[in-house]
Amino acid sequence: MAAIVRLSSVCHRGLKPLFYRSTLLARPLVAPHKDQERPYLLTARIHASQALHAGSGSKAASLHWTGERVLSILLLAMGPVAYFYPSPVMDYSLAAALTLHGHWGIGQVLTDYVHGDTKIKIANASLFVLSTVTFAGLCYFNYNDVGICKAIALLWSK
Template sequence: MAMSLVLRNACKSNGINLLRNVRATPLKTFTSSALLAPKKDAPLNLVKSIQRNISLTAPKLSAGGSHSGIWVAERAISVAFLGVIPAAFLFPSQALDALLATSIVMHQHWGLEAMVIDYVRPIIFGNVVPKVAQAALFLISAATLGGLFYFIYNDIGIAKAVKQLWSIKAAGSSDK
């Protein structure tokens, strides 16, 4: 009980000290001090006036609008992996390999795109570098998908190649 009173009073005094030391230098703001001014009959008149700064500049919105559709598609691809990967290995075919390759490339593209958007920002790198990074990402994703399709249709395919890698590893471990 006593400890909770001590902690509660410590939080109150820290909040008052914080409000006393607040200094803001906004670019475009509207100040409203009448709403937060202390009452005249307040027992402790420690804070003379509090200024609240309200920004008038509009927040920057993304060019694409709502991203809920892409979020649902990302989750759908992730859930689809639970069926596509086993199906591709149980019933190897070019169609399932193509579906697996497309799913893998879409998944890696969206993950890398999120990193490019988050970390290669125009505010840090300017306007050119983020566009170059996005273009490089599209080029890498297209080349990856093209390479996987070439491997599927002109060679043994993804599932059979992974099975061969597993059989080599298993055969090498049996010699020991």
């Protein structure tokens, strides 16, 4: 079971961590040292993969998180507006917002579950291709067919 360990709090007790990590989440294990009878605290990082986005704690990551929340709230508001006031502007706005929302959501899943440099690069490239094809398909549907707003209205009318 993971415990929150502050490495500076164990160093003053005469214990040295075997691996110094900057994380606060650690799994404490006791490993005997060859020369001494006192055990050393072995800390293992729980999640060692590098972040795909801006570094944690940076302003860019905070703005990204805020942007995701704002887009989610906008999507909630765009549904009724698109139903009552269908227009090409709303169709293309929905196409962009839905594509971006899906791109960010799948990107978070990839960040959590895909590990290894090569696999991450392949997964991110696939995600960009999928997002591009999705946006192009929605724009094609808006231009050559009834559009997203009227298509949803037709689905609800039956």
